[in-house]
Amino acid sequence: MAEVQRPVRFLSSADLDTLGLGMGEIIDILEGAFRAKAAGEVTMPPKIFFHRGGPRFYSSMVCASPALGYAGCKWQSGDPANPDIGLPYIQGLYILTEDATGRMCAVMDAEWITGRRTAAASGLVVRHLAKDSDRTLGILGCGLQARAHLEAVHAVRPQFGECLCYDIVPERQDRFVAEMAGNFGFGSIVGMNSPQEVARNSDVLVTGGPIQKDRRPVILSDWIGAGTLVVTIDYDSYVTDEAIRAMNLVLTDDYGQIEDARRNEGKFPAVDRVDSTVADLVAHGKGARTSDRQRILVFNLGIALEDLATAVEALNRAERSGVGTMLPGPGG
Numbered sequence: 274m275a276e277v278q279r280p281v282r283f284l285s286s287a288d289l290d291t292l293g294l295g296m297g298e299i300i301d302i303l304e305g306a307f308r309a310k311a312a313g314e315v316t317m318p319p320k321i322f323f324h325r326g327g328p329r330f331y332s333s334m335v336c337a338s339p340a341l342g343y344a345g346c347k348w349q350s351g352d353p354a355n356p357d358i359g360l361p362y363i364q365g366l367y368i369l370t371e372d373a374t375g376r377m378c379a380v381m382d383a384e385w386i387t388g389r390r391t392a393a394a395s396g397l398v399v400r401h402l403a404k405d406s407d408r409t410l411g412i413l414g415c416g417l418q419a420r421a422h423l424e425a426v427h428a429v430r431p432q433f434g435e436c437l438c439y440d441i442v443p444e445r446q447d448r449f450v451a452e453m454a455g456n457f458g459f460g461s462i463v464g465m466n467s468p469q470e471v472a473r474n475s476d477v478l479v480t481g482g483p484i485q486k487d488r489r490p491v492i493l494s495d496w497i498g499a500g501t502l503v504v505t506i507d508y509d510s511y512v513t514d515e516a517i518r519a520m521n522l523v524l525t526d527d528y529g530q531i532e533d534a535r536r537n538e539g540k541f542p543a544v545d546r547v548d549s550t551v552a553d554l555v556a557h558g559k560g561a562r563t564s565d566r567q568r569i570l571v572f573n574l575g576i577a578l579e580d581l582a583t584a585v586e587a588l589n590r591a592e593r594s595g596v597g598t599m600l601p602g603p604g605g
Contacts, residue, residue: 411475
């Protein structure tokens with residue numbers, strides 16, 4: 274029987290922009306994906322991650338989900354110096370395959386997926402762990418993720434109206450304040466003079482600096498007030514060991530990834546307990562807030578399941594609307 278080669282759909286960042294896949298929808302998609310993970314319906318080895326040439330890193334992330342019907346792999350690099358030469362901080366491609374057959378179905382821009390699913394994963398955490406009284410979001414790092422996090426927090430907690438921010442590059446902080454004021458319900462966006470000022474005055478604090486090979490943590494426990502939720506998307510790069518140990522609850526998006534990063538990269542030396550995962554929080558309420566005074570730290574490392582779930586929805590929409598460029602399949 275002659276082998277039939279099927280084309281592969283390529284989706285650029287511009288293509289993905291046309292699909293109308295909103296942040297709130299991605300948060301809901303991730304909630305369902307984490308429930309599947311809690312039920313043991315996901316295969317996901319820890320990511321491969323290593324630095325090369327200073328702060329530049331490479332990573333590879335793979336996942337398969339029978340519930341979604343697909344498996345996928347992301348290959349990307351990141352370098353905080355890239356914007357200085359006109360390149361994105363994160364660059365990469367995502368490959369999506371049909372789980373039942375292994376057939377290659379799509380290749381798409383990984384920066385687009387990473388940018389949105391990262392903020393959506395934080396939004397999911399905020400949905401389940403922020404207090405009803407919370408109003409002020411603090412952001413450390415004023416790049417792409419700062420913008421996406423405003424949208425994600427607004428999607429789950431529209432009562433937030435103030436954002437305090439800090440960036441080590443003053444011009445980047447100033448651009449963020451000028452461009453984002455009034456967006457997503459944040460009528461007040463204020464640039465602060467130090468990370469300490471941001472942390473001390475935030476109900477929810479998101480740390481989004483570069484993931485450095487050698488940690489330079491600065492956030493102390495007494496910067497974090499009673500009831501504050503801290504979400505890191507930069508591993509343990511900026512939260513001190515003393516602050517980590519002082520938290521009432523510590524969660525992560527994946528136990529295995531924490532352990533792999535500790536063993537192979539020397540990360541997380543102070544994490545001697547993890548109270549729950551995001552999957553168990555979402556599915557079973559494990560690690561949920563039991564007091565408005567609890568200080569909660571969530572290490573959102575970014576896991577392959579988030580990429581897969583977002584990519585599958587993007588492909589489904591692209592197929593329905595005919596978006597993308599069809600490329601010859603393998604062997605074609």
